[in-house]
Amino acid sequence: MTNLVQPPVKVKVSDIQVSQTRLQSNGANLLNNKYIGTFMRSKWYPGIIQWPTLLVFMVIMFELILGPSAAHDNFGTALTWVLWWPIIPIMFLFLGRFWCAICPFATINDLVQKFAGNNRPVPKFLKKYGIWIIDALFIFITWSDHVWGVVENPVGSGILLLTLTTGVVASGAFFERRTFCRYVCFLGGLSGNYARNGMLELRGTPEICATCTVAACFKGTEKADGCPLFEFPKTMTSSANCNICANCVKNCPNDSIQLTVRPPSKELWFIRKPKLEEAFLSAVIMGIVFVQNVTMLEAWPPILTWLENAVGTTSYAVTFSIAFLISMLIPISLLGLASLVAQKFNGDSLLQNFSRFGYALIVLDMAGHMAHNLFHLLAEGKAILFTGLAFFGQDAGHDLSAALMAPETIQLLQFGLIGLGFAGSLYTAYRIAKANYPQEKLWGTFAPYAVLIVVLGAITVWMFVLPMAMRM
Amino acid sequence: MKKNATLSLFPIIFIIALLALPVGVQADGGTEDKGIIQTVDGYEVTLVFEKPVSVGENQIRVFVKDAMHLPVARADLEVSLVEAEAEHVEAEDEHVEVEDEHAEEQPTAEIGTMSSMSPDPAGHDQMGMVALAAGHESGEYEGEITIVSDGDQIVRIHLTVNEKLIEVDFPLHVAKSNTGAIILGSFFAVNVALVAAAVVLKPKPVSIDLSKKA
Numbered sequence: 001m002t003n004l005v006q007p008p009v010k011v012k013v014s015d016i017q018v019s020q021t022r023l024q025s026n027g028a029n030l031l032n033n034k035y036i037g038t039f040m041r042s043k044w045y046p047g048i049i050q051w052p053t054l055l056v057f058m059v060i061m062f063e064l065i066l067g068p069s070a071a072h073d074n075f076g077t078a079l080t081w082v083l084w085w086p087i088i089p090i091m092f093l094f095l096g097r098f099w100c101a102i103c104p105f106a107t108i109n110d111l112v113q114k115f116a117g118n119n120r121p122v123p124k125f126l127k128k129y130g131i132w133i134i135d136a137l138f139i140f141i142t143w144s145d146h147v148w149g150v151v152e153n154p155v156g157s158g159i160l161l162l163t164l165t166t167g168v169v170a171s172g173a174f175f176e177r178r179t180f181c182r183y184v185c186f187l188g189g190l191s192g193n194y195a196r197n198g199m200l201e202l203r204g205t206p207e208i209c210a211t212c213t214v215a216a217c218f219k220g221t222e223k224a225d226g227c228p229l230f231e232f233p234k235t236m237t238s239s240a241n242c243n244i245c246a247n248c249v250k251n252c253p254n255d256s257i258q259l260t261v262r263p264p265s266k267e268l269w270f271i272r273k274p275k276l277e278e279a280f281l282s283a284v285i286m287g288i289v290f291v292q293n294v295t296m297l298e299a300w301p302p303i304l305t306w307l308e309n310a311v312g313t314t315s316y317a318v319t320f321s322i323a324f325l326i327s328m329l330i331p332i333s334l335l336g337l338a339s340l341v342a343q344k345f346n347g348d349s350l351l352q353n354f355s356r357f358g359y360a361l362i363v364l365d366m367a368g369h370m371a372h373n374l375f376h377l378l379a380e381g382k383a384i385l386f387t388g389l390a391f392f393g394q395d396a397g398h399d400l401s402a403a404l405m406a407p408e409t410i411q412l413l414q415f416g417l418i419g420l421g422f423a424g425s426l427y428t429a430y431r432i433a434k435a436n437y438p439q440e441k442l443w444g445t446f447a448p449y450a451v452l453i454v455v456l457g458a459i460t461v462w463m464f465v466l467p468m469a470m471r472m
Numbered sequence: 473m474k475k476n477a478t479l480s481l482f483p484i485i486f487i488i489a490l491l492a493l494p495v496g497v498q499a500d501g502g503t504e505d506k507g508i509i510q511t512v513d514g515y516e517v518t519l520v521f522e523k524p525v526s527v528g529e530n531q532i533r534v535f536v537k538d539a540m541h542l543p544v545a546r547a548d549l550e551v552s553l554v555e556a557e558a559e560h561v562e563a564e565d566e567h568v569e570v571e572d573e574h575a576e577e578q579p580t581a582e583i584g585t586m587s588s589m590s591p592d593p594a595g596h597d598q599m600g601m602v603a604l605a606a607g608h609e610s611g612e613y614e615g616e617i618t619i620v621s622d623g624d625q626i627v628r629i630h631l632t633v634n635e636k637l638i639e640v641d642f643p644l645h646v647a648k649s650n651t652g653a654i655i656l657g658s659f660f661a662v663n664v665a666l667v668a669a670a671v672v673l674k675p676k677p678v679s680i681d682l683s684k685k686a
Binding site for chain 2: 065066068069070073112115116117118155158159162165166169170173174
C-alpha cells in the first residue's frame with residue numbers, strides 16, 4: 001500500500017470539543033447494532049453493492065450508446081434519468097454521501113489505481129480551486145444538457161458518462177485515492193453539499209482519538225485502504241466528504257468510529273469555517289432547479305419566443321444561455337442582497353454573510369431538487385418497466401400510462417416536500433444566526449434571510465403549480 | 473495482487489465484448505436501377521436514396537413513369553414518413569372504430585401517458601409532408617427527408633398527376649448506425665492510452681543489491 005500523503009495530525013482542542021458535543025446529542029452508535037456493525041466491518045462491504053452497481057452501469061452504457069436512438073425507448077435513459085437521478089437526492093438525505101462509496105466511477109478509479117496507479121499527490125490548484133471547478137462543471141453540464149440535449153438523447157447521455165469515466169480513469173491512473181471524486185466530480189460537489197443536510201454522521205470518538213498516534217483511519221492498514229476522500233475522522237466536523245465506505249471503521253485499532261443518526265440540516269447550523277464557493281454552489285443549485293423547472297413549463301415556448309424577439313436571434317444556445325444566466329442570477333443576487341441588508345445589523349462583511357447563510361439554502365435546494373425529480377420518478381416511473389421489457393425483447397404494450405401516481409397526488413407530495421424544505425431552510429437560517437450572533441443582532445440578521453427564503457420558496461411553489469412537460 | 477489484476481481486467485473484457493456485438497447492416501442506396509420500384513394505377517414510381525439509409529437527413533430521388541413507360545414531368549410530389557408499426561396500429565384502430573362506431577366516449581390521453589414509449593401517435597407522421605422539387609431529368613424529383621429513428625418505416629409518396637392523388641408506399645428498414653461503436657471504441661482507446669501511459673510512468677520500486685556492496 002502506498003501512502004504519499006501525511007495525515008493532518010495537528011488537532012485543535014476546539015475541534016474535539018465540537019465533535020464531542022455533537023456526538024452526544026445524536027442518536028446511538030449504529031455500529032453497535034450487531035447486523036449493521038458486522039456488515040460494515042465485513043470485507044464484503046461495500047464491494048457487495050459496488051460490483052453489481054458497476055455491472056448495471058455497464059449495461060446502461062451499452063444501452064445508451066448502442067440501444068434505441070429515441071430516449072423514450074431507451075432502457076439506459078430510463079434507468080439513468082427516471083430512476084437514478086430522482087433517487088439520488090433522497091439517498092443523500094437518508095444516507096449522506098453513501099452513493100459515492102458504491103458509485104461505478106469510483107470503482108473504476110480504484111480498479112485503474114490498483115492496476116496502474118502512479119499515486120501522485122493531488123495537484124495544488126485542485127485543492128485550492130476544487131469547489132470552484134465543480135461549480136463551473138455543474139453549470140456547464142446543465143447548460144450543455146439543454147443546448148445539446150444530453151438527457152433527451154441517449155447517445156448524449158452516454159457520451160457524458162464516458163467523459164466522466166475518462167476523467168476517473170485519468171485520475172485513478174495518475175493521482176492518489178479518489179482525487180476526481182473529491183475535487184472534480186460535479187455530482188461529488190452536489191452530494192457533498194447535500195450530505196451536510198443528510199441524516200447520517202460518521203465521526204471518531206473524541207476521547208479515544210485524542211490519544212491516538214497511528215492515524216490508521218487516514219493511512220490505511222492491511223485490512224482496508226485509508227480514507228478515499230482524504231478525510232481524517234479525528235478532526236472531521238462535516239459529512240460533506242464522508243462516503244460511509246467504512247474503511248476507517250475497519251482500520252481503527254481503537255474502535256473509535258461512531259455512526260449516528262442526526263436530524264436533517266443539523267450540520268448546517270454549526271459550520272465553523274463557511275466557504276464562499278460552497279455557499280455559491282448552494283445558490284447555483286437553486287438556480288439550476290429554477291431553470292430545470294422553467295424549461296419544462298408549458299409557458300417556456302412563449303418565453304423563448306419573447307427572448308428570440310428581444311435579442312433578434314433564433315439560436316437556442318443564445319436564448320437559453322440568457323434564460324440560464326437569469327435563473328442563476330436570481331438566487332445569487334437575492335442572497336447577495338440579503339447579505340447586504342444583514343451586514344447593517346451584524347457588522348460582518350457581505351462576503352462573510354453570503355458564505356455563512358448560503359448554507360441555509362441547501363435545505364430548500366434539496367427539497368426543490370427532490371420535488372422536481374419526483375415528477376419524473378412518479379409520472380414516468382413505469383417507463384423503466386416498459387423499456388426494460390423491450391430491452392429483454394418483450395412487448396411492453398402500447399399506449400400504457402407510465403405514471404405511478406395521479407398528477408394531483410404527485411403535486412401534493414411536491415408541495416409537501418417544498419413545505420418541509422422551506423421550514424428547514426428558515427430554521428437553519430435562524431440557527432446559523434443564533435450560533436454566530438448575540439441576541440441583539442440575532443433577529444436583524446435573520447430577517448433578511450427569512451425574506452429571501454420566503455421569496456425563493458414562493459418562486460419554487462409557483463413553478464410547481466404550473467403544468468409541466470415530461471422527460472421521456 | 474495477481475487476483476486483483478485479473479479482476480481489473482473484467483470491465484475491459486466486458487467493454488470489448490460489447491464492441492464485438494453485431495451492428496445492423498445499412499440499407500443500400502444507389503441509382504435508379506438500384507432503387508425500390510412500386511407500381512400503382514399504372515404509374516411506376518422508383519425511390520432512390522443517394523447514400524445508404526440512416527437515421528438523420530437523407531437525400532432522395534424519385535422517378536415517375538406512366539403506363540407507357542414515359543417520364544411524368546408535371547407532377548406534384550410530396551413525401552411523408554410513417555413508422556411501419558404505427559401504420560399497423562392505425563389499421564387496427566380503424567377496424568375497432570368500425571366496430572365501436574356507436575360508442576359515446578373515446579379514451580382520452582392523460583398526463584403521464586407514455587404514448588411515446590410505443591409508436592408515438594404524434595410521430596405517426598414523423599416529419600410532416602416534404603415537397604420534392606423537379607430534378608435534372610424529366611420525370612425525376614428530388615429532396616431531403618429526415619428519419620428520426622431506426623427500425624421499420626414506410627416512405628409514402630403523395631403523387632398528384634392530372635389532379636388525381638395517388639399514394640405509393642415504400643417499406644424501408646433503417647438499420648442502426650455504427651456511430652455508437654465508433655464512440656465506444658474512441659473512448660476505449662483514449663482510456664487504454666491513459667492506463668498505458670500510467671503504467672509506463674509508474675515509479676519503479678527501488679531495490680538495493682547488498683551482495684555487490686560486500
